[in-house]
Amino acid sequence: MRSIFSLADKNEKTNLVKRYRVGKVWHAVFFLSTAIGLVALVTLLLSIVNQSFGLMAVEYKVDPATLANRPLEELSDTELIDILKSNVSKIRLRTLEKEKPLEQRLHDELLELVNAQVVGQRIVNTWNLYDSIFRRSEIEAEAAKDYPNARLEFRAWLNWQFLKNTMSSQAQFAGIRTALLGSLNLILYTILFALPIGIGAAIYLEEYARKDLWFNRVIQTNIDNLAGVPSIVYGILGLAIFVRALQPLTSGALFGTPAENGRTILSAGLTMALLVLPIIIINAQEAIRAVPDTLRQASYGLGATKWQTIWSHVLPYALPGILTGTILAISRAIGETAPLILVGASTYITTDPSGPFSHFTALPIQIYNWTTRAQGEFRSIAAAAIIVLMTTLLMINASAILLRNRYSKKI
């Protein structure tokens, strides 16, 4: 017996085959798009990792191995002082004592002194991770020929010292602590200003503004367009308004803790807040618009006022969506460089930011600065800084997502 599904008609059969074929082609196209994106992403990550680890050729005035039988980091303070006393000239030692008596210096400070005054480490060349692993013998030959006094050492540019140290003119001692703290502070002020204003504007536009008035439509169109304005324009705006016009406020002069000028974290935070405001507003609006009208009606039906309805039902329901917008805003703000250059982030600063009125630097600024240096080792620390930047972003976003999921579950 023939099944009812057996294709008796030849035409019908070829037709079906054709329909499936079209579907398969599209399936392949979509898969390819995903694959291309993935490959790009992996390449990016690998190239960064490739840069931030690898061999380097180092020359020493004094080989650290001859100073002690253990790595210098493990030596005690007195041992480090002994090394200094026996290796540094009397005159130099006296100057150092005058600056700050050796006994009062911290372990890290002493270590730095030993490295700078005694060891005199100098990096003469660096290689990336791939070459270091697969072309090791060639590198060894090259190093032996070109740098007879140098030693080959493997170095992870991304290490604890890198996170802990402040800026330095030598790549091997440079760290991103100031930049990392600067970026975190910046994000804090950005969100502090942008979130309340953004949510407020979104509530006004969605719940209060009459959409049939031309005035409100103009506002809406402008906000939508502002999201696409190049960030450098916001930088110019921030420079003119926050750094210059509002200098008494942003330099802290009004509050009695004056910086010399308005190039402070506060100015940068306000500029960034302007930059991410459209993103937060648009996402919050979407979230508020997605609140089912039946919920509002239920609330009004019980004799709730407009504000009670918004506060108790609309906002809690929209909160996960608003948080999504905040995540996007943070991601944008943490990577922005152009506006920071304009509002005057410092590129060489060694003091941690101490409040809204301190001068600052940020991770992208530091990365940009390092990539413009001629020496290869600065490219390596730039790559290491990129890893730190991305990890920071990932951690901030992960906590926001956790918060959002916890909240969605409660609903």
Added chain:
Amino acid sequence: MNTDTLSQNDYAIETHALNIYYGNFLAVKNVNLRIPPKKITAIIGPSGCGKSTVLRAFNRMNDLIPSARQEGKVLFHGKNIYDPDVDPVQVRRMIGMVFQKPNPFPKSIYENVAWGARINGFSGNTDELVEQTLRQAALWDEVKDNLHKSALALSGGQQQRLCIARALAVKPEIILMDEPCSALDPIATLKIEDLMRELSSRYTIIIVTHNMQQAARASDLTAFFTMDEDRAGVMVEFGLTSQIFTRPKNKQTEDYITGRFG
């Protein structure tokens, strides 16, 4: 009961020459309806005849639609609720509403009941109020162990009874129900109808329904609406349910309830 024997102030709510517009479109024309207290009044009619619009006019829910406006009066205790000195928030506190789709707040069962009372300034024992209200809505036994669980975990019928409880918690005089059973199965529907019967001893209930059996089963009075030639909703006939369904005075009513139209 003869509705005409009630004196002016005895009606729960009444409309005088009520016209409702959406923009320039006249949606409901010249409705004169006098609804007696502590009875179940059903509003029936074909789709688009303005039943829900009239119902929503009773507690000024149409105010939420920017293009809606009305002419005429809706009297509640002799006072036109559309007078400029009347606050719609107060109107809705006294005239509660249950909607077509169960729409509990995405909060706990307890919060669903307590919230309305709290925002209206309730300062007594909330636990007591919640229990008493849930008992009134015939839901207490089913949820008493899960009061702090999400209301969204309840079944559709339970959710709708919770919505009724929520409306009862603010102590209204009238409860408006806009097709409360249209999203429910027959068993849940019967439970709601039983509940309505129970509640009608203390509250005036006005229900819009598509389901004529429901109107016939559950209501004391029935108003039949239809559309005139301009597609404006008009009230054709209003009377005791028993009379409307057995001896309709109007030909259109008869056509509708016998299934020849609508």
